[in-house]
Amino acid sequence: MEEKEIELLKLLEKNGRLEVETIASMLDLDVDKTKEMMEKLEKESAILGYSTLVNWAKVLEYDGVTAMIDVKVTPTRGTGFDKVAERIYRFPEVKALYLMSGAYDLSISVEGKTMMEISRFVSDKLSTLDSVVSTTTHFVLKKYKHDGIIFEEDDDQDRRMMVSP
Amino acid sequence: MKTQEKSYVAHHVDQLKPSGIRRFFDLASKMENVISLGVGEPDFVTPWNVIEASYHSLERGFTSYTANAGLFELRQEISKFLKTEYELEYNPENQVLVTVGASQAIDVALRAILNPGDEVIVVEPSFVSYVPAVRLAGGVPITVNATEEYAFKIQASQMEAAITPRTKALMICSPNNPTGAVLSKQEMEEIARLAKKHDFIVISDEIYADLTYDETFTSFAAIKEMAQRTILISGFSKAFAMTGWRLGYATGPKQIIEAMTKIHQYTIMCAPTMAQHGALEALRNGRSSVLEMKTSYRQRRNFVVKALKDMGLSCHLPGGAFYVFPSVTSTGMSSEDFAEELLQKQQVAVVPGGVFGESGEGYVRCSYATSMKQLDTAMKRMRKFVEEKQIQ
Numbered sequence: 007m008e009e010k011e012i013e014l015l016k017l018l019e020k021n022g023r024l025e026v027e028t029i030a031s032m033l034d035l036d037v038d039k040t041k042e043m044m045e046k047l048e049k050e051s052a053i054l055g056y057s058t059l060v061n062w063a064k065v066l067e068y069d070g071v072t073a074m075i076d077v078k079v080t081p082t083r084g085t086g087f088d089k090v091a092e093r094i095y096r097f098p099e100v101k102a103l104y105l106m107s108g109a110y111d112l113s114i115s116v117e118g119k120t121m122m123e124i125s126r127f128v129s130d131k132l133s134t135l136d137s138v139v140s141t142t143t144h145f146v147l148k149k150y151k152h153d154g155i156i157f158e159e160d161d162d163q164d165r166r167m168m169v170s171p
Numbered sequence: 172m173k174t175q176e177k178s179y180v181a182h183h184v185d186q187l188k189p190s191g192i193r194r195f196f197d198l199a200s201k202m203e204n205v206i207s208l209g210v211g212e213p214d215f216v217t218p219w220n221v222i223e224a225s226y227h228s229l230e231r232g233f234t235s236y237t238a239n240a241g242l243f244e245l246r247q248e249i250s251k252f253l254k255t256e257y258e259l260e261y262n263p264e265n266q267v268l269v270t271v272g273a274s275q276a277i278d279v280a281l282r283a284i285l286n287p288g289d290e291v292i293v294v295e296p297s298f299v300s301y302v303p304a305v306r307l308a309g310g311v312p313i314t315v316n317a318t319e320e321y322a323f324k325i326q327a328s329q330m331e332a333a334i335t336p337r338t339k340a341l342m343i344c345s346p347n348n349p350t351g352a353v354l355s356k357q358e359m360e361e362i363a364r365l366a367k368k369h370d371f372i373v374i375s376d377e378i379y380a381d382l383t384y385d386e387t388f389t390s391f392a393a394i395k396e397m398a399q400r401t402i403l404i405s406g407f408s409k410a411f412a413m414t415g416w417r418l419g420y421a422t423g424p425k426q427i428i429e430a431m432t433k434i435h436q437y438t439i440m441c442a443p444t445m446a447q448h449g450a451l452e453a454l455r456n457g458r459s460s461v462l463e464m465k466t467s468y469r470q471r472r473n474f475v476v477k478a479l480k481d482m483g484l485s486c487h488l489p490g491g492a493f494y495v496f497p498s499v500t501s502t503g504m505s506s507e508d509f510a511e512e513l514l515q516k517q518q519v520a521v522v523p524g525g526v527f528g529e530s531g532e533g534y535v536r537c538s539y540a541t542s543m544k545q546l547d548t549a550m551k552r553m554r555k556f557v558e559e560k561q562i563q
Contacts, residue, residue: 017470031473166212169195169522170212171298171348
């Protein structure tokens with residue numbers, strides 16, 4: 007992949023709302039070339055989407071709960087962990103799913119409105135899958151950092167003097 | 172009859188003009204919602220591993236003086252860094268001095284080499300401290316103007332005209348504050364030829380060396396036969412976003428560094444110990460942070476230069492540091508009036524070029540060490556201001 011493409015991806019990863027014109031001038035490219043690059047990267051699935059990282063704790067009347075669930079599973083012949091993983095990630099409650107090394111096999115991030123909703127997901131949907139051997143659910147108490155972004159940061163405050171040599 | 176109050180201030184200090192930067196600082200700090208493009212320092216915070224290393228040094232009880240010249244470990248690391256990056260050879264025993272910022276290194280260098288009346292050629296536009304520092308050290312500053320015609324780089328012929336038998340040193344800064352100009356190797360060789368011919372020393376301020384964007388940086392001390400007549404000044408402020416740590420260094424011929432160490436020993440004792448521990452970590456494990464910041468500065472530079480050109484201001488593409496130096500002559504205003512009115516009407520602070528010397532008149536310094544969001548708004552406000560001026 008070209009150096010400029012990687013630079014473009016890094017810019018978008020940090021701020022998906024950057025305007026094409028701004029990106030073009032930052033990368034010293036013309037606007038058409040930048041658009042072309044973005045389309046190419048979308049086509050190649052290097053860019054999968056443009057999302058917004060929301061700090062839901064800031065949204066009044068929104069009581070969301072996040073849990074991390076460690077799952078031990080029995081892999082199936084021929085498809086290994088992939089088949090059971092698919093059965094799990096298709097649930098809309100599942101926000102992220104990773105195959106892990108170590109004490110357990112799958113790590114799932116689940117979001118729900120209440121703890122009860124997540125408990126029901128675990129007991130009714132997840133634990134009852136044939137391949138699932140055991141689950142351990144950890145509720146997230148506070149988010150400090152997610153996807154490289156620090157929540158509640160006061161870094162926006164510029165502590166520098168207005169004019170300096 | 173009223174008698175004139177006696178002044179106890181030394182004449183040479185009394186005669187120093189306060190920095191023009193100060194006046195703009197006073198003006199800007201009284202206003203609200205100002206976007207400042209007037210800062211000469213990174214907007215990034217010091218990389219976390221450096222802060223952590225400094226905490227840890229305190230926890231381990233490193234709270235006493237270090238050797239006058241700085242922690243030996245740090246001097247070794249500086250030597251190693253200069254060897255790897257710029258192929259320079261300095262003995263950490265007696266050719267490296269750790270100072271309280273690059274500013275102190277400049278002050279000590281001048282005091283170590285100047286006899287009263289010795290002349291120092293200062294290339295302007297220049298960092299605001301050079302000329303006063305020469306005067307405070309008893310020297311006579313001789314300014315030479317670098318102009319936009321030559322991309323703000325001094326021409327050998329101009330310099331030769333300024334040389335006299337009293338010329339003791341030349342001060343250069345590449346990448347330059349405020350123009351961002353970077354001297355090429357060939358241009359440095361021209362200067363070196365003059366230095367050898369007329370036997371003077373070069374004080375090379377390379378504090379922005381790590382922030383060179385389009386070409387590989389060449390240290391002045393790496394030019395053939397120049398190591399023995401160059402005092403290299405650098406530090407951690409700009410590349411590692413460590414301005415408040417006040418940590419710099421000077422390297423050069425043994426004789427000069429030992430003389431500088433003597434002054435340093437009797438005046439400062441040593442640079443702050445916890446900052447030295449932070450600097451050690453910066454050199455050992457901070458390169459990736461520097462590269463990340465550098466990429467970001469380059470992108471912002473491209474954005475700002477294009478925005479300035481689009482609004483009709485002529486602006487050369489600076490090769491380094493984090494400043495652009497556009498001309499504001501098309502507005503028919505002096506740089507001082509432009510900066511002041513822009514601040515009052517659009518709440519954008521820039522520094523009038525005149526404070527960096529006569530040849531800076533007609534230009535303003537805009538620092539792009541500010542977030543893209545701020546830069547975007549600043550450029551929109553500035554565009555409005557410039558367009559209104561040009562319609563009138």
